[in-house]
Amino acid sequence: MDSRTEISSLGEFGLIDHLTANIEFQNASSILGVGDDAAIVDHFGRQTVVSTDMLVEGVHFDLMYTPLKHLGYKSVVVNLSDIYAMNATPTQITMSIAVSNKFSVEALDEFYEGVYAACERYQVDLIGGDTCTSRTGFVISVTALGEVAPGSFVQRSGARKGDLICVSGDLGGAFLGLTLLEREKKIFLEHPAVQPDLENEQYVVGRLLKPEARQDIIRFFELQQFLPTSMMDISDGLSSELLHITSKSALGCIIYEEKLPVHEDARQAAFKFGLDPTACALSGGEDYELLFTIRQEDHDKIVLNEQISVIGYMTEPEKGCHIYTKGGNQFRITAQGWNAFKEQ
Amino acid sequence: MDSRTEISSLGEFGLIDHLTANIEFQNASSILGVGDDAAIVDHFGRQTVVSTDMLVEGVHFDLMYTPLKHLGYKSVVVNLSDIYAMNATPTQITMSIAVSNKFSVEALDEFYEGVYAACERYQVDLIGGDTCTSRTGFVISVTALGEVAPGSFVQRSGARKGDLICVSGDLGGAFLGLTLLEREKKIFLEHPAVQPDLENEQYVVGRLLKPEARQDIIRFFELQQFLPTSMMDISDGLSSELLHITSKSALGCIIYEEKLPVHEDARQAAFKFGLDPTACALSGGEDYELLFTIRQEDHDKIVLNEQISVIGYMTEPEKGCHIYTKGGNQFRITAQGWNAFKEQ
Numbered sequence: 254m255d256s257r258t259e260i261s262s263l264g265e266f267g268l269i270d271h272l273t274a275n276i277e278f279q280n281a282s283s284i285l286g287v288g289d290d291a292a293i294v295d296h297f298g299r300q301t302v303v304s305t306d307m308l309v310e311g312v313h314f315d316l317m318y319t320p321l322k323h324l325g326y327k328s329v330v331v332n333l334s335d336i337y338a339m340n341a342t343p344t345q346i347t348m349s350i351a352v353s354n355k356f357s358v359e360a361l362d363e364f365y366e367g368v369y370a371a372c373e374r375y376q377v378d379l380i381g382g383d384t385c386t387s388r389t390g391f392v393i394s395v396t397a398l399g400e401v402a403p404g405s406f407v408q409r410s411g412a413r414k415g416d417l418i419c420v421s422g423d424l425g426g427a428f429l430g431l432t433l434l435e436r437e438k439k440i441f442l443e444h445p446a447v448q449p450d451l452e453n454e455q456y457v458v459g460r461l462l463k464p465e466a467r468q469d470i471i472r473f474f475e476l477q478q479f480l481p482t483s484m485m486d487i488s489d490g491l492s493s494e495l496l497h498i499t500s501k502s503a504l505g506c507i508i509y510e511e512k513l514p515v516h517e518d519a520r521q522a523a524f525k526f527g528l529d530p531t532a533c534a535l536s537g538g539e540d541y542e543l544l545f546t547i548r549q550e551d552h553d554k555i556v557l558n559e560q561i562s563v564i565g566y567m568t569e570p571e572k573g574c575h576i577y578t579k580g581g582n583q584f585r586i587t588a589q590g591w592n593a594f595k596e597q
Numbered sequence: 598m599d600s601r602t603e604i605s606s607l608g609e610f611g612l613i614d615h616l617t618a619n620i621e622f623q624n625a626s627s628i629l630g631v632g633d634d635a636a637i638v639d640h641f642g643r644q645t646v647v648s649t650d651m652l653v654e655g656v657h658f659d660l661m662y663t664p665l666k667h668l669g670y671k672s673v674v675v676n677l678s679d680i681y682a683m684n685a686t687p688t689q690i691t692m693s694i695a696v697s698n699k700f701s702v703e704a705l706d707e708f709y710e711g712v713y714a715a716c717e718r719y720q721v722d723l724i725g726g727d728t729c730t731s732r733t734g735f736v737i738s739v740t741a742l743g744e745v746a747p748g749s750f751v752q753r754s755g756a757r758k759g760d761l762i763c764v765s766g767d768l769g770g771a772f773l774g775l776t777l778l779e780r781e782k783k784i785f786l787e788h789p790a791v792q793p794d795l796e797n798e799q800y801v802v803g804r805l806l807k808p809e810a811r812q813d814i815i816r817f818f819e820l821q822q823f824l825p826t827s828m829m830d831i832s833d834g835l836s837s838e839l840l841h842i843t844s845k846s847a848l849g850c851i852i853y854e855e856k857l858p859v860h861e862d863a864r865q866a867a868f869k870f871g872l873d874p875t876a877c878a879l880s881g882g883e884d885y886e887l888l889f890t891i892r893q894e895d896h897d898k899i900v901l902n903e904q905i906s907v908i909g910y911m912t913e914p915e916k917g918c919h920i921y922t923k924g925g926n927q928f929r930i931t932a933q934g935w936n937a938f939k940e941q
Binding site: 290296298302303309311317335345352385392396397398401408409412501 | 610618628630632633634635636637638639640641642644645646647648649650651653654655656657678679680682683685689691695696724725726729730731732733734736740741742743745747750752753828829830840862874904912
């Protein structure tokens with residue numbers, strides 16, 4: 254950044270005008286956006302899907318290693334991921350931020366560059382928000398709206414016994430990216446002269462800092478003309494989300510360690526840190542992949558999609574939730590999600 | 598409070614279940630609520646109105662004199678006020694909070710008691726949200742959805758030359774309540790033994806801590822079968838909002854000091870603090886009254902409503918925005934809203 258403009262020099266309304274000056278609507282349903290008491294959305298004949306998430310500095314992100322542009326992008330994407338997880342199409346977002354004076358207008362511009370990049374990538378409209386002062390950290394709250402044909406949304410509760418359990422993409426990468434960046438931060442704080450060693454780690458760092466929402470999977474369902482029986486996005490870790498699906502659907506499940514999709518770069522990173530790649534895949538959060546169940550007769554429809562892995566199947570509730578390891582052992586799945594990791 | 602339950606003893610999902618266990622939907626359009634990735638709303642044939650607001654501890658509220666139940670109530674009401682200000686009917690809200698460990702489950706129950714009381718009073722459904730940890734203060738983010746018949750929403754930009762400027766209720770009370778509570782806080786911090794002197798101040802304190810949104814005014818428009826030409830709610834102060842309406846409508850305005858509605862209790866409180874009641878009405882924020890303009894020919898329709906005051910009229914833009922004082926002077930209106938007050 255070459256120059257620094259104080260937020261106070263623009264004032265609250267000047268700042269909002271500045272940050273929202275270039276919005277162009279992508280959706281016909283966006284009738285009225287930023288600049289009035291509320292925004293207007295028209296979803297005639299479609300159901301509106303609503304999701305909201307809050308991101309807090311020091312809890313969900315660390316500005317020491319999170320570029321603001323990536324943070325803006327990610328804060329949109331994590332909300333869109335929830336909309337896709339309902340089998341819906343995101344159409345609008347509102348973005349509220351609380352910032353302290355340590356941020357310049359240029360810093361907020363970077364953040365919003367990321368916000369707008371995500372809006373453009375996913376064809377959603379920013380239609381409102383709130384910008385206020387924070388005495389302490391940076392807090393971001395995003396609400397996403399989407400639309401779905403009546404009755405076509407997919408809940409967590411619809412899985413049936415025998416359904417195949419599937420995940421998109423690969424798992425554990427974001428957690429390994431976090432582990433790496435936390436290690437580099439610690440080294441930097443102790444030895445400021447040491448340069449970070451991020452070579453060959455682009456994949457896991459990218460998984461943490463710039464996740465994408467699985468729009469492609471939702472489009473694939475539409476193209477293949479079938480629906481999962483249940484679905485959710487993996488934000489807290491596969492174990493935790495599997496327990497949500499089984500509990501909401503009143504079933505048990507079996508998954509297979511050898512079927513868990515782990516990227517080769519994530520596997521290498523895990524070994525480097527002395528971590529078990531399977532534990533990272535089970536308990537690492539923030540991958541924003543989709544976890545869903547399908548009827549066995551729909552297996553043919555997904556088998557050629559390399560972005561989808563079948564990892565197990567749903568069982569009677571009495572059987573509980575278990576993983577079969579490569580060594581032939583069976584372990585009960587417990588919720589050791591993201592939060593557990595962070596609190597250790 | 599007799600007992601204290603640590604939030605950590607419930608865990609995030611246990612806490613959400615605990616706080617949302619008793620939700621019963623009031624609106625047929627609320628299809629699916631808390632407990633999945635997103636909520637589903639059905640607004641067939643109506644337009645969806647969306648508004649969002651963030652409230653930050655130490656900036657928007659002081660927990661030293663704000664009961665949590667009132668805070669929960671107010672955090673809903675300020676959002677509903679924005680929906681009414683579009684001439685729409687609020688139907689759903691999402692509520693996200695970031696809290697530190699200093700809050701017990703019992704404290705959050707109090708907060709949510711207020712949230713649910715507001716939901717019941719205004720017949721809106723809580724359909725989603727996010728609950729997360731804060732390292733520092735309490736942050737609340739609410740998004741409200743509402744509905745309106747297509748094309749019936751009222752923007753800030755619709756005022757025309759000659760339109761009458763109206764406000765609901767009375768102004769300045771909330772600012773005087775804040776002034777009073779800030780004074781009592783200061784006295785308490787300096788002399789903890791001194792008991793607060795809030796006798797005869799219920800009105801102004803109530804205006805700050807438990808504001809109501811003007812649902813009655815929107816219903817009145819419907820009953821009288823006419824629409825304002827422009828409207829917004831008064832959250833930052835009358836001066837600031839008048840400048841928004843005139844700027845968005847590309848007009849000027851004249852208002853009359855003697856027409857400004859100030860409650861007798863607020864007037865007395867102002868005198869007690871050596872403040873000008875008119876300055877409080879112009880620049881004090883958080884009254885959550887409605888500011889709107891109507892065609893002159895609609896004057897008959899509002900004249901008998903004691904909750905509506907005509908305070909002036911819209912002029913050519915060249916004339917700017919002015920107030921005629923009781924003494925016969927004319928002053929330019931400048932934006933000295935809430936924020937300006939707080940920064941002094």
